[in-house]
Amino acid sequence: MPEPVADVQITQTSARPRILVSCSLSGPESDAWLIEDLNNYADNVGNELLAQEADFELLDVGAAASWELEAATSLSGFDGLLVLGGGDIHPSLYGQRPIVAPGYGVDARVDRAEIALVRSAAGSGLPVMGICRGLQVINVAFGGTLIQDLGPESIHQVHADEPGMSDHDVEIKPGTLVAAALGAGGVTVRSGHHQAVQDLGVGMLATAEAPDGVIEAIEHQDQWVLGVQWHPEDPDTVPGQLAALLGMFTDQCRKGEPPAPHSGGRTIAA
Secondary structure: OOOOOEEEEEEEOOOOOOEEEEOOOOOOOOOHHHHHHHHHHHHHHHHHHHOOEEEEEEEEEOOHHHHHHHHHHHOOOOOOOEEEOOOOOOHHHHOOOOOOOOOOOOOOHHHHHHHHHHHHHHHHOEEEEEEEEHHHHHHOOOOOOEEOOOHHHHHHHHOOOOOEEEEEEEEOOOOOOHHHHHEEEEEEEOOOOEEEEEEOOOOOOEEEEOOOEEEEEEEEOOOOOEOOOOOOOOOOOOOOHHHHHHHHHHHHHHHHOOOOOOOOOOOOOO
């Protein structure tokens, strides 16, 4: 069993940041196992946000009416945006045609709504964080592309009738947001995805990678925008990872300050 994440010192203030948490818990194209997992993960994230003394509103994008999505896109009254996991993003939204590959939970309406949320939040200077699909939404929102399928030998998920999770290491680059939360160097993560970043979006940096070269974390070089491809909210992940990452995120939402310049990461030309 991997060692727990070390305690992270979070600067607390009396202000409770208000976070918009976007996800799709009831998409019509999602399988029952995916909906169950997403609901459990959303509960874990919500409990951790409350533990971090942050208020949040959960937006089920798949069930929301168009007027609700339009209102949410303004992010009025929110201090940050958190985009959770879910189904695959429609390839047309990053300039590709669908390939013959396993795909699940594709809902272009949800994709467009979450891309709009990310662009609105980033355009307003709000902190943005994404988990698994959330990382992919962030990358596409900034003009990046995705690998549609990592193949049957991928280390990033257990290949069965119901895709599961696998544990593998990632190498976190020093001088990055994710290193500030979890430390630089090798870290074990809980992973479950068959798609990944291909070309990075404009201004995005790759700040953690798996042994096979798959990008596992991205950050913006100038704004507080962070995405992790793994699942720190999974109940069997390394203890403390979710608290460390969300603690850093909610602390930034309290401060409302720009991030320090990045000294780590790499860019990939789109």
